[in-house]
Amino acid sequence: MLEATDIIKRFGGLVAVSDASLTVPEGRIVSLIGPNGAGKTTLFAVISGFLKPDAGRITFAGTDVTGMRPHEVCRLGLVRTFQVVQPFANLTVRENIAAGAHNRIRGRAEALDHAGEVGKRLGMGGMLDQPAGALTVAGRKRLELSRALATGPKLLLLDEVMAGLNATEITEIVEVIRGIRDTGITILLIEHVMQAVMSLSDYTYVLNNGAIISRGAPREVAADPQVVEAYLGHGASERIAAGGAGA
Amino acid sequence: MTGTMGWRIFWLVLGALAIVAPWIITSGFWINFLILTLFLAFLGQGWNIMGGYGGQFSFGHAVFFGTGAYIQAILQSKFGWNPWLTLWFAMAGGVLVAAFIGYLSFRYGLRGSYFALITLAFAEAFRVLATAAEGVTEGGKGILIALNQDPERSFAMMQFATGTGYYYFILILTVLSLVVVWAMERSRFGAQLVAVRENEDAAEAIGVNAFRVKMGAICLSGAMTALGGVFYVQKFLLMDPNIAYGPTKSVEALVVPIIGGMGTVFGPLLGSAFLHTMGEITKEATQFFWQDRPGLDLIFYGVILVLVLAFLPNGLVGLIKGQWRGRRQGRAAERKKAVA
Numbered sequence: 001m002l003e004a005t006d007i008i009k010r011f012g013g014l015v016a017v018s019d020a021s022l023t024v025p026e027g028r029i030v031s032l033i034g035p036n037g038a039g040k041t042t043l044f045a046v047i048s049g050f051l052k053p054d055a056g057r058i059t060f061a062g063t064d065v066t067g068m069r070p071h072e073v074c075r076l077g078l079v080r081t082f083q084v085v086q087p088f089a090n091l092t093v094r095e096n097i098a099a100g101a102h103n104r105i106r107g108r109a110e111a112l113d114h115a116g117e118v119g120k121r122l123g124m125g126g127m128l129d130q131p132a133g134a135l136t137v138a139g140r141k142r143l144e145l146s147r148a149l150a151t152g153p154k155l156l157l158l159d160e161v162m163a164g165l166n167a168t169e170i171t172e173i174v175e176v177i178r179g180i181r182d183t184g185i186t187i188l189l190i191e192h193v194m195q196a197v198m199s200l201s202d203y204t205y206v207l208n209n210g211a212i213i214s215r216g217a218p219r220e221v222a223a224d225p226q227v228v229e230a231y232l233g234h235g236a237s238e239r240i241a242a243g244g245a246g247a
Numbered sequence: 248m249t250g251t252m253g254w255r256i257f258w259l260v261l262g263a264l265a266i267v268a269p270w271i272i273t274s275g276f277w278i279n280f281l282i283l284t285l286f287l288a289f290l291g292q293g294w295n296i297m298g299g300y301g302g303q304f305s306f307g308h309a310v311f312f313g314t315g316a317y318i319q320a321i322l323q324s325k326f327g328w329n330p331w332l333t334l335w336f337a338m339a340g341g342v343l344v345a346a347f348i349g350y351l352s353f354r355y356g357l358r359g360s361y362f363a364l365i366t367l368a369f370a371e372a373f374r375v376l377a378t379a380a381e382g383v384t385e386g387g388k389g390i391l392i393a394l395n396q397d398p399e400r401s402f403a404m405m406q407f408a409t410g411t412g413y414y415y416f417i418l419i420l421t422v423l424s425l426v427v428v429w430a431m432e433r434s435r436f437g438a439q440l441v442a443v444r445e446n447e448d449a450a451e452a453i454g455v456n457a458f459r460v461k462m463g464a465i466c467l468s469g470a471m472t473a474l475g476g477v478f479y480v481q482k483f484l485l486m487d488p489n490i491a492y493g494p495t496k497s498v499e500a501l502v503v504p505i506i507g508g509m510g511t512v513f514g515p516l517l518g519s520a521f522l523h524t525m526g527e528i529t530k531e532a533t534q535f536f537w538q539d540r541p542g543l544d545l546i547f548y549g550v551i552l553v554l555v556l557a558f559l560p561n562g563l564v565g566l567i568k569g570q571w572r573g574r575r576q577g578r579a580a581e582r583k584k585a586v587a
């Protein structure tokens with residue numbers, strides 16, 4: 001479904017992504033983990049057309065999408081969410097989601113209807129007519145997800161949709177994501193919440209200093225000494241161990 | 248439900264009043280007052296499409312107004328074309344200038360104050376150009392349109408002997424502009440334009456071609472504002488570089504929707520009515536000082552604008568909606584109390 005090959009992205013002297021490759025097979029949930037500043041969000045931005053890579057190639061569903069604009073990539077069915085959520089604050093939840101629905105739906109009424117359905121499916125039924133600016137963190141994360149889902153994607157790139165949520169909210173959103181996958185949508189997600197990574201993903205890539213240092217089934221990856229090392233000093237090795245033991 | 252019903256009746260009555268106004272109001276002064284109010288509402292609506300809905304603030308909307316006006320004036324006076332024909336060229340001219348400015352700005356990602364400055368610079372450059380190109384524009388002397396002497400041909404020549412004709416002319420234009428914006432608000436284009444205003448990156452991520460949407464908005468805005476120039480030329484039968492491209496029209500076009508409520512269908516109309524009413528009252532009150540002091544009106548606009556920005560961030564429409572919602576909530580609270 002998605003193939004990113006030898007991606008390099010520099011910001012001035014800083015190499016944010018250096019020679020990273022990853023593959024996402026259709027119908028799977030693949031996760032991308034790594035310490036803060038590893039280059040995960042940058043890699044997402046490159047894949048979704050927000051940044052042009054300095055080298056490398058991205059193919060999606062058989063099409064070379066390298067250097068395409070984000071809206072073109074979205075038309076093809078590849079949609080990202082933002083780590084720092086970006087709601088249309090002055091619009092209602094329904095209008096926010098409808099803006100996504102317009103990717104495939106021309107009519108305003110149909111788009112608003114579809115938005116209502118998607119919102120309800122993601123547990124936002126009671127908030128549809130609230131202004132997006134008034135939502136809680138959890139609400140905003142759901143909105144970000146709903147809006148992306150309403151575009152009718154084949155592949156969703158989710159950037160830390162669980163950050164800032166409490167345990168109950170995380171359990172809920174894990175179910176939501178699994179539900180999305182069950183409708184046939186492929187998912188690539190960046191996540192720090194290890195128990196979610198363990199329970200959700202079929203395959204995991206670990207990015208560190210811009211390079212993929214490990215890949216495989218989540219449990220194997222968590223046990224990889226190189227990965228534990230990468231997380232050391234960030235205080236995350238314990239989290240991995242705990243997550244690995246729990247799964 | 249009663250709210251919607253109430254508004255429907257309000258608009259019906261207002262619409263009926265607008266149609267019969269010339270029979271009720273016989274004073275030329277007040278007809279003129281209505282004409283200028285509608286004219287400014289129309290100009291403001293042009294700005295509102297791009298600034299209010301699209302979030303692209305232009306400080307130089309005169310560039311579209313003046314281009315439309317000059318094309319209307321030149322094709323009539325130099326080539327003897329009929330005004331009903333020239334108006335299409337005037338609008339096309341507005342679109343062309345809009346497309347040019349839009350392409351330059353949006354292709355290179357100019358946003359916010361950079362875009363505002365670019366539009367301002369274009370208006371000023373066109374003013375200098377119109378002053379210099381005497382062969383075409385008569386320079387600072389300005390162009391005069393021949394007065395139509397034949398009352399039979401007043402419609403054909405788009406010149407009306409009385410204010411009533413101009414009143415209906417601008418009323419139709421204003422209603423058309425309301426319908427256009429109302430329809431836009433309920434279309435995919437409108438939804439995408441608002442999405443771009445709210446957050447361009449997020450809009451792109453969900454499939455909105457921000458460049459194309461902004462180009463569409465600036466072209467529509469340019470066409471409408473140029474049509475405002477057409478009306479001005481037909482009403483006043485003259486055009487010069489300062490009227491066309493000077494700062495007055497640019498300021499008026501943006502003040503009116505900001506006061507009334509940006510990104511709303513009726514904001515510009517409300518803003519224009521408020522501004523003109525306040526303007527007349529102030530003029531009456533300060534007649535002694537006011538006379539022959541050009542520029543005072545701009546200061547007046549400035550003061551009103553500052554007050555509105557400080558106290559009414561959503562303009563008059565926001566104030567009315569807030570009041571209405573407040574009353575409804577008040578009633579709901581009372582009902583709850585009554586139940587308890």
Ligand SMILES: Nc1ncnc2c1ncn2[C@@H]1O[C@H](COP(=O)(O)OP(=O)(O)O)[C@@H](O)[C@H]1O
Nearest residue numbers: 011014016034035036037038039040041042043
């Ligand atoms: N637009 C940018 N300009 C310059 N440096 C950036 C930019 N975006 C990210 N970076 C840098 O690139 C590195 C990777 O960042 P990021 O992709 O956000 O990491 P992650 O998402 O894995 O936490 C960081 O050092 C960050 O400071």
Ligand SMILES: [Mg+2]
Nearest residue numbers: 040041042083
């Ligand atoms: Mg990140």
